[in-house]
Amino acid sequence: MRITVFGATGGVGQEIVGQALAAGHEVTVVVRDPDRLPERLDRAALHAVVRLDDPSAVRAAVAGRDAVLSGLGSRGRKANGVAERLTGKILAAMEAEGVRRLVVVSAVPVGPEPGGDPLVDRLMRKAIGAVLAELYADLARMEAALADSATDWTAVRPPKLTDGPCTGVYRRVVGGTPRSSRSISRADVAHAMLASIEEPATVKQGVGIAY
Numbered sequence: 001m002r003i004t005v006f007g008a009t010g011g012v013g014q015e016i017v018g019q020a021l022a023a024g025h026e027v028t029v030v031v032r033d034p035d036r037l038p039e040r041l042d043r044a045a046l047h048a049v050v051r052l053d054d055p056s057a058v059r060a061a062v063a064g065r066d067a068v069l070s071g072l073g074s075r076g077r078k079a080n081g082v083a084e085r086l087t088g089k090i091l092a093a094m095e096a097e098g099v100r101r102l103v104v105v106s107a108v109p110v111g112p113e114p115g116g117d118p119l120v121d122r123l124m125r126k127a128i129g130a131v132l133a134e135l136y137a138d139l140a141r142m143e144a145a146l147a148d149s150a151t152d153w154t155a156v157r158p159p160k161l162t163d164g165p166c167t168g169v170y171r172r173v174v175g176g177t178p179r180s181s182r183s184i185s186r187a188d189v190a191h192a193m194l195a196s197i198e199e200p201a202t203v204k205q206g207v208g209i210a211y
Contacts, residue, residue, distance in 0.1 A: 013071030015190035
């Protein structure tokens with residue numbers, strides 16, 4: 001497949017690119033700062049590297065692609081509308097070029113609360129939600145923009161991210177949230193995003209994932 005990845009300098013984005021290349025896909029990356037691309041990502045293996053602040057280049061980067069994946073998001077607690085704003089650029093480019101398949105990373109708290117969650121998980125969710133309220137509000141606005149778009153979108157919603165390996169073994173709920181969602185590795189988030197590309201059941205859905 002021909003894939004364009006936004007946010008390839010972030011933890012999830014790096015994993016998407018690495019796994020996509022390993023699977024034999026043609027990968028174009030769109031980044032805010034090409035100098036931040038980690039050395040472990042082989043530039044020679046990439047189809048192209050495009051700057052996010054160049055609208056014409058971004059349109060060219062998504063044109064004719066089979067899927068667009070985004071690991072974009074805030075690097076800290078202060079979201080400053082990053083997810084909503086940058087995803088808006090992706091949507092504008094995709095709609096201008098008639099490209100439909102989009103998979104983005106969001107977060108578990110943006111999705112519905114799972115039924116039957118133990119009290120400790122409900123309290124933890126509430127506490128984390130209070131601390132990261134701005135970040136989750138930004139992601140919620142991003143998902144609202146997806147819902148209003150013409151794209152065939154999927155929002156993959158992980159809980160706390162870790163630097164563990166890719167196992168390919170995790171719980172997944174299309175349109176919902178796994179009970180006791182506590183953590184998952186960035187590598188498995190990337191795995192879930194890539195797996196969603198060709199799954200019709202995930203189109204126009206949030207997908208909760210967790211160990």
